[in-house]
Amino acid sequence: MNATVSFMLNGKPVTVSSPSDRKLVWVLRDELGLTGTKVGCEAGLCGACTVLVDFEAVPSCSTTLGEVAGKAVLTIEGLAVDGLLNPVQKAFQEQHAFQCGYCTSGMILTAWAFLKKKPKASRAEIVEAMEGNICRCGAHVRILEAVETAGKTMGGVR
Amino acid sequence: MKRRTFLQATAAGAFTFFFSSPGRTAPVEPTRPGAYPEDFNAFLKISADGRVGCFVGKAELGQGAMTVLAMLVAEELELDPAQVEMLLGDTDLCPWDLPTGGSLTMWQTAPVLRGAAAEVRAVLLGMASKALKVPVADLAMKDGAIWVKAAPERRTSFGELVKGRKMERHLGKVKPKPLSECTLIGRRVPRKDALAKITGAAKYAGDLCLPGTLHACVLRPPAHGQVLVTADTAAAERVPGVRIVREGTFLAVLHAQPDTARKALALVKGTFEGTEPDVDDVRIFQYLVDKAAPGQRVVISRGDLAAGEKRAATVVEGEYRNAYESHATLEPHTCVAKWEEGRMTLWASTQAPFLLREEVATALKLGQDKVRIITQFVGGGFGGKLAGPGSVEAARIARQIPGVPIQVSWNREEDLFLDAYRPAAVVKIRSGLDAGHGAITFWDSIVAGVSQGEAEFLYDIQANRYQAPAVPNLHPLKVGAWRAPNAHTNAFARESQLDALAAKAGVDPVTLRHRLANDPRLLRLLDLAVETFGWDPAPGPTGRGIGLACGAWRQGLVVALAQVVVDKTTGKVKVERFLEAVDVGLVVNPDGARQQVEGAITMCIGQALSEEIRFKGGRILDKNFDTYVLPRFSAIPRIQVVFADTNTATTQGIGEPPVVPVAAALANAVFDATGARVTHVPFTPERVLEALKLVSTKPQDSVAPVPSSISPKVSPSKP
Numbered sequence: 001m002n003a004t005v006s007f008m009l010n011g012k013p014v015t016v017s018s019p020s021d022r023k024l025v026w027v028l029r030d031e032l033g034l035t036g037t038k039v040g041c042e043a044g045l046c047g048a049c050t051v052l053v054d055f056e057a058v059p060s061c062s063t064t065l066g067e068v069a070g071k072a073v074l075t076i077e078g079l080a081v082d083g084l085l086n087p088v089q090k091a092f093q094e095q096h097a098f099q100c101g102y103c104t105s106g107m108i109l110t111a112w113a114f115l116k117k118k119p120k121a122s123r124a125e126i127v128e129a130m131e132g133n134i135c136r137c138g139a140h141v142r143i144l145e146a147v148e149t150a151g152k153t154m155g156g157v158r
Numbered sequence: 159m160k161r162r163t164f165l166q167a168t169a170a171g172a173f174t175f176f177f178s179s180p181g182r183t184a185p186v187e188p189t190r191p192g193a194y195p196e197d198f199n200a201f202l203k204i205s206a207d208g209r210v211g212c213f214v215g216k217a218e219l220g221q222g223a224m225t226v227l228a229m230l231v232a233e234e235l236e237l238d239p240a241q242v243e244m245l246l247g248d249t250d251l252c253p254w255d256l257p258t259g260g261s262l263t264m265w266q267t268a269p270v271l272r273g274a275a276a277e278v279r280a281v282l283l284g285m286a287s288k289a290l291k292v293p294v295a296d297l298a299m300k301d302g303a304i305w306v307k308a309a310p311e312r313r314t315s316f317g318e319l320v321k322g323r324k325m326e327r328h329l330g331k332v333k334p335k336p337l338s339e340c341t342l343i344g345r346r347v348p349r350k351d352a353l354a355k356i357t358g359a360a361k362y363a364g365d366l367c368l369p370g371t372l373h374a375c376v377l378r379p380p381a382h383g384q385v386l387v388t389a390d391t392a393a394a395e396r397v398p399g400v401r402i403v404r405e406g407t408f409l410a411v412l413h414a415q416p417d418t419a420r421k422a423l424a425l426v427k428g429t430f431e432g433t434e435p436d437v438d439d440v441r442i443f444q445y446l447v448d449k450a451a452p453g454q455r456v457v458i459s460r461g462d463l464a465a466g467e468k469r470a471a472t473v474v475e476g477e478y479r480n481a482y483e484s485h486a487t488l489e490p491h492t493c494v495a496k497w498e499e500g501r502m503t504l505w506a507s508t509q510a511p512f513l514l515r516e517e518v519a520t521a522l523k524l525g526q527d528k529v530r531i532i533t534q535f536v537g538g539g540f541g542g543k544l545a546g547p548g549s550v551e552a553a554r555i556a557r558q559i560p561g562v563p564i565q566v567s568w569n570r571e572e573d574l575f576l577d578a579y580r581p582a583a584v585v586k587i588r589s590g591l592d593a594g595h596g597a598i599t600f601w602d603s604i605v606a607g608v609s610q611g612e613a614e615f616l617y618d619i620q621a622n623r624y625q626a627p628a629v630p631n632l633h634p635l636k637v638g639a640w641r642a643p644n645a646h647t648n649a650f651a652r653e654s655q656l657d658a659l660a661a662k663a664g665v666d667p668v669t670l671r672h673r674l675a676n677d678p679r680l681l682r683l684l685d686l687a688v689e690t691f692g693w694d695p696a697p698g699p700t701g702r703g704i705g706l707a708c709g710a711w712r713q714g715l716v717v718a719l720a721q722v723v724v725d726k727t728t729g730k731v732k733v734e735r736f737l738e739a740v741d742v743g744l745v746v747n748p749d750g751a752r753q754q755v756e757g758a759i760t761m762c763i764g765q766a767l768s769e770e771i772r773f774k775g776g777r778i779l780d781k782n783f784d785t786y787v788l789p790r791f792s793a794i795p796r797i798q799v800v801f802a803d804t805n806t807a808t809t810q811g812i813g814e815p816p817v818v819p820v821a822a823a824l825a826n827a828v829f830d831a832t833g834a835r836v837t838h839v840p841f842t843p844e845r846v847l848e849a850l851k852l853v854s855t856k857p858q859d860s861v862a863p864v865p866s867s868i869s870p871k872v873s874p875s876k877p
Contacts, residue, residue, distance in 0.1 A: 100537045138761045140791055
């Protein structure tokens with residue numbers, strides 16, 4: 001049975017009519033056409049579908065539509081503002097912190113949520129924060145460096 | 159105009175001078191499968207406004223093909239790579255090409271594309287010389303403009319010269335610019351796919367959202383060897399909007415919503431029949447040895463083994479195994495297929511657009527001209543997307559529902575179940591070293607599960623035999639190419655065995671390889687690796703936890719050095735440091751090449767330490783990333799990559815070579831740390847603990863996996 005659910009999506013209000021237990025990843029991809037959020041495992045194990053709900057990084061494959069009612073959802077499409085790349089995106093771009101790109105949206109959003117809270121993080125803390133996101137191509141070393149660089153640009157210079 | 163739109167317009171109709179029927183989508187020159195076209199127009203087109211489009215039948219898998227191929231074109235045409243608009247992997251628009259695998263792009267395609275670009279450069283300069291009435295030698299070219307050096311105001315442009323037409327002049331083979339004049343090759347350039355990938359704009363096969371798409375979920379048997387007999391679809395069909403497609407043992411549930419299709423599939427009650435293989439992930443090694451035995455044949459035979467063994471002062475017998483391993487691309491197999499006006503179009507996640515065209519045409523009994531593959535950004539390949547079973551499924555369904563796009567997106571369980579795994583294998587080696595530690599007097603290997611690839615490389619061996627089985631359907635599970643196929647299995651065995659010989663003879667493993675190396679390039683590479691990493695010669699085990707291994711793929715050579723810490727109570731191996739010194743000839747795109755090496759090292763840490771497909775009969779027990787363990791951030795060591803300065807103009811691919819020695823370097827590092835030899839890939843904590851137990855109970859005379867050695871029905875020669 002469909003429910004009418006309103007939430008903020010990338011800074012704009014949206015209203016969706018869909019079963020409230022429908023997984024957010026399908027609402028985003030299938031209903032709203034935001035395909036930057038990827039599907040990797042559908043079990044919250046790989047991080048490819050990570051989005052931010054009220055600035056917390058969550059796997060959208062394990063989050064329901066009902067759970068985001070009234071909340072703010074940020075997807076990769078909403079991260080650059082007026083064409084200006086977010087510091088994490090910029091660092092990923094400059095340091096080539098990706099290969100196939102399938103994990104990239106989730107990596108960037110996970111890193112952004114973490115750095116917002118802790119821009120001055122140590123390498124060990126970054127590793128811990130990123131541990132839930134899988135990269136199969138092996139871009140890990142660059143991803144860690146990019147997250148560190150982004151943290152510094154965000155004013156977290158250590 | 160968006161980039162892709164421009165390219166499609168360019169090839170499909172913008173060159174209206176040559177196309178009487180607008181909207182036609184056939185290529186400029188129909189390309190013959192099996193050969194590169196000689197006409198450069200197949201690869202390069204210049205639009206009326208001077209934009210350069212490059213068409214290549216490869217896929218962007220993340221390996222950076224898009225960027226490095228654009229560099230080659232930009233180099234010849236004096237452009238920025240950003241100005242070369244790439245269209246990859248569309249079988250209607252791009253000339254035929256080999257699959258994107260086996261490190262073939264830089265080895266096979268790159269020289270052809272570079273030659274085509276060089277010819278275009280010469281043709282453009284010739285046209286400009288005529289137009290500006292000065293000799294070619296007096297002309298300069300940059301950013302799509304050509305001008306008279308002495309009078310820069312006298313100028314023209316690519317667009318003005320070509321006028322949107324096909325270039326009709328042909329000059330035959332034109333030499334590319336000499337390396338000394340190259341300004342891009344060897345320089346770091348920004349990846350062309352960066353912006354699309356960091357903003358979520360990059361379209362993978364599952365992201366197309368074509369209007370009217372139906373998502374199809376295929377009913378799977380619970381085990382390999384079983385097929386569908388009966389299906390009760392009544393409950394599924396009660397879900398509004400569901401359609402069922404059935405063709406013999408093939409049944410798919412379709413719905414406009416992907417998740418609803420998946421839920422409806424779960425309502426189908428199927429019965430299955432068939433015989434599962436009677437084997438599991440523990441018994442597989444004996445199974446392979448037994449099944450291979452009657453078909454063993456000698457693939458390499460050189461010198462007298464018996465005489466060689468008599469000359470040996472140190473003899474080691476080793477047995478090495480590796481498990482089935484999945485490609486586990488983060489993007490599972492995905493395809494959208496549409497049957498329209500007698501043609502099948504597939505938007506696919508594939509490494510091999512032209513092979514897939516053939517695969518689909520064969521499966522559906524269509525002519526190849528009736529199938530078009532449009533390759534999207536591919537979320538990882540590694541050999542796993544050389545075949546396209548998921549695409550064939552999409553096409554089969556689409557054939558029954560004309561005009562409706564059919565999307566098949568395997569979920570993780572399907573992807574792990576249906577993957578064509580890196581084959582499990584057993585390699586037995588008996589070999590010996592002379593008293594002076596300067597020569598391998600004999601080397602006798604017998605394998606089951608893989609074949610010869612790269613088994614003979616690298617060292618002088620006085621007497622050598624390599625036996626591999628010619629047994630059809632040896633494996634109970636589907637197997638396929640996995641990054642550096644055969645080579646990494648053989649290298650793991652060879653480099654572990656050599657390390658065991660060195661340790662038993664009490665000789666430093668670097669010194670031993672120095673004496674045995676039969677290629678001056680390998681000697682230089684060993685020096686480069688050891689100097690960069692730091693190495694105090696000493697026979698192992700030293701307790702330092704440093705391991706060395708060498709590897710080859712075609713002419714590409716790699717020396718790997720690893721440092722590990724082994725927790726002797728848990729058996730957990732932590733990789734602290736990993737270096738690879740790489741010689742792949744001319745490195746066109748150093749940062750791209752470095753990414754490939756970093757990626758290979760990282761991926762193979764998973765291969766060496768944790769990745770293994772567990773199965774029982776035809777049932778695959780690993781269904782997701784909770785039990786199928788890929789390396790995560792905490793597993794990543796400090797990684798160093800150095801390239802040999804080779805002073806050559808030829809280029810080898812870089813996708814496979816850095817894979818080859820990783821597991822062996824790690825196993826040798828574990829030995830150096832503990833004195834325990836791990837011989838079973840992956841060396842999980844349990845296997846490391848078993849190996850550690852063996853050290854305390856027996857001397858390292860022989861190298862055997864635990865718990866018990868396998869006796870082949872055909873044994874290596876005993877003199």
